[in-house]
Amino acid sequence: MKSSLKWFAVLTTIVMLFILLGGALVTKTDSGMGCGRSWPLCNGQLIPDKITLELVIEFSHRLVSGAGGFMVLVLSYMSWRKIGHIREARFLSVISFSFLVLQGLIGAAAVLWSQSDFVLALHFGISLISFASVFLLTLLIFEVDKKFEAEKLIVDKRMRFHIIGILIFTLIVVYTGALVRHTESSLICKDWPLCVNDSLAFPSNLYEWVQMGHRAIAGALFIWVSYVSFIAHKYYKHQKVIYGGWIAAFILVFLQVTAGAFIIFSRQNLYIALAHALFIACFFGVMSYLMLLTSRSKKNALAVKKGSATHTVNGQDEQEITPTIPAR
Numbered sequence: 001m002k003s004s005l006k007w008f009a010v011l012t013t014i015v016m017l018f019i020l021l022g023g024a025l026v027t028k029t030d031s032g033m034g035c036g037r038s039w040p041l042c043n044g045q046l047i048p049d050k051i052t053l054e055l056v057i058e059f060s061h062r063l064v065s066g067a068g069g070f071m072v073l074v075l076s077y078m079s080w081r082k083i084g085h086i087r088e089a090r091f092l093s094v095i096s097f098s099f100l101v102l103q104g105l106i107g108a109a110a111v112l113w114s115q116s117d118f119v120l121a122l123h124f125g126i127s128l129i130s131f132a133s134v135f136l137l138t139l140l141i142f143e144v145d146k147k148f149e150a151e152k153l154i155v156d157k158r159m160r161f162h163i164i165g166i167l168i169f170t171l172i173v174v175y176t177g178a179l180v181r182h183t184e185s186s187l188i189c190k191d192w193p194l195c196v197n198d199s200l201a202f203p204s205n206l207y208e209w210v211q212m213g214h215r216a217i218a219g220a221l222f223i224w225v226s227y228v229s230f231i232a233h234k235y236y237k238h239q240k241v242i243y244g245g246w247i248a249a250f251i252l253v254f255l256q257v258t259a260g261a262f263i264i265f266s267r268q269n270l271y272i273a274l275a276h277a278l279f280i281a282c283f284f285g286v287m288s289y290l291m292l293l294t295s296r297s298k299k300n301a302l303a304v305k306k307g308s309a310t311h312t313v314n315g316q317d318e319q320e321i322t323p324t325i326p327a328r
Contacts, residue, residue, distance in 0.1 A: 005078055009138040012071045016100075016131040017281060019068045022061040023107075023127055024277040027181045028270055032110060034058030039111045040066075065104055072097050072134060079137050086140055088292060096133035103127045121178035124277075125171055131281060132288040139289060153241060155297040162228045163294050166221070167287045173221050174280060176214040185211045192264040193219070218260060225253045245290045252283035 026032055034054030035042035042048045042059045076093035083089045103126040110120055155163070180186055185207040189195035195203060195212055203209040225246075232246035259276040266272055 005082060006138075006141055008071075008078070009075055009134075009141045012068070012075045013131075013134050013138045015064065015068045015071055016134045017278075019061075019065050019100075020124070020127050020131055020281050021274055021277055022057075022064055023103075023124060024181075024274055025270075026058055026061050027178075028268075028273050029054065029057055031055075031057040031061075035062075035111070037111060039108045065100075065107070069097075069100050069104065072100050072130070075134065075137060079141065083140055088295070089137065089140055092133045092137045092140070096130050096137060099126050099130035099133065103130060117179065117182040120182045121175055124178040125174045128171075128174060128281060128284050132285050135285045136288055136292055153239060153293055153297065154301045155242070155294045159228075159231075159236070159242065160294050160297065162224075162231075163287070163290045166224055166228065167284075167291050169217075169221055169224070170280075170284055170287060173214070173217050174284070176210070176217055177276075177280070179210055180214050183207060183210050186263065186268050189264070192261045215260075218257060222253050222257050225249055241293065242290070245286055249283060249286050249290075252279050252286065255279045256283060 026034075031054035034052065034056070035048070035058050036044075038044045040062060042055060042062075043050070048055055048059070076097045079089050079093050103123055106115075106119070106123050106126065109115060110123075183206075188205075188207040189211050191197040193215060194200070195208055203212050229246045229250035232243050236242045236246075256276065256279040259272055259279055262272050263269065263276060
């Protein structure tokens with residue numbers, strides 16, 4: 001693979017990460033209307049004459065998103081041509097660009113017409129899927145699979161359930177987290193982990209329900225990932241990509257929960273809030289790669305079974321056995 005395509009893929013992935021963080025920054029600083037109800041121009045002007053911090057943040061995000069969209073389109077085209085023989089490459093090429101366009105349209109609609117907070121909360125999740133698709137394309141271009149001998153990996157039924165379940169559940173966590181930001185519920189609860197630590201009362205209004213609902217779901221995700229990481233540590237050390245993936249996932253989800261708590265302790269420090277978005281993006285990228293490997297497992301198992309050779313042991317034919325599932 002040409003080095004130019006590899007480094008372009010890396011650059012595109014980084015730009016996609018900046019788009020994610022830029023969207024979080026726009027929301028956190030309440031800069032969504034920094035350019036008024038005008039899109040793609042800012043206050044109807046190509047070069048605004050009245051500069052404010054909110055305008056700079058919103059307009060910069062639009063510029064980076066536009067550049068990112070062009071880069072993703074180029075990367076998708078090049079990936080289609082260069083690694084189109086890989087089963088997932090064409091699918092990821094379409095998904096990465098399509099979801100980036102979709103998140104741009106939702107952003108534009110939010111500027112031009114007022115949107116419900118429940119609709120706006122979809123924005124970050126859609127961007128996350130686009131980022132993960134570009135990230136996976138980059139891994140395919142760098143032929144990471146061959147380094148991990150992923151073509152030999154067989155994921156058993158239990159691990160497959162956890163990977164798929166956690167990936168879907170993560171999108172729910174992301175949506176509720178975005179809903180916290182868009183409904184401005186971040187500091188409605190002054191304590192952590194409870195809304196008020198010296199009271200076990202149920203939330204008393206919508207904002208408290210949104211905040212505590214997100215905490216409960218995020219806590220469930222942390223417990224689930226911790227449990228599966230323990231399983232990986234106990235039974236899957238011989239499968240390095242699975243073992244390493246879950247260790248990375250546990251570290252990232254731990255940092256995610258910690259950052260979420262410190263958002264409350266610091267009274268919504270901007271840098272901690274952006275770190276919160278960064279950790280969930282990296283976590284989703286790791287889980288997406290595990291999902292990609294899982295999608296190949298059945299094919300790998302069939303290849304191993306097909307390639308099994310009959311050999312003679314002590315004068316008797318014996319069928320070579322497929323790699324066994326770890327003991328439970």
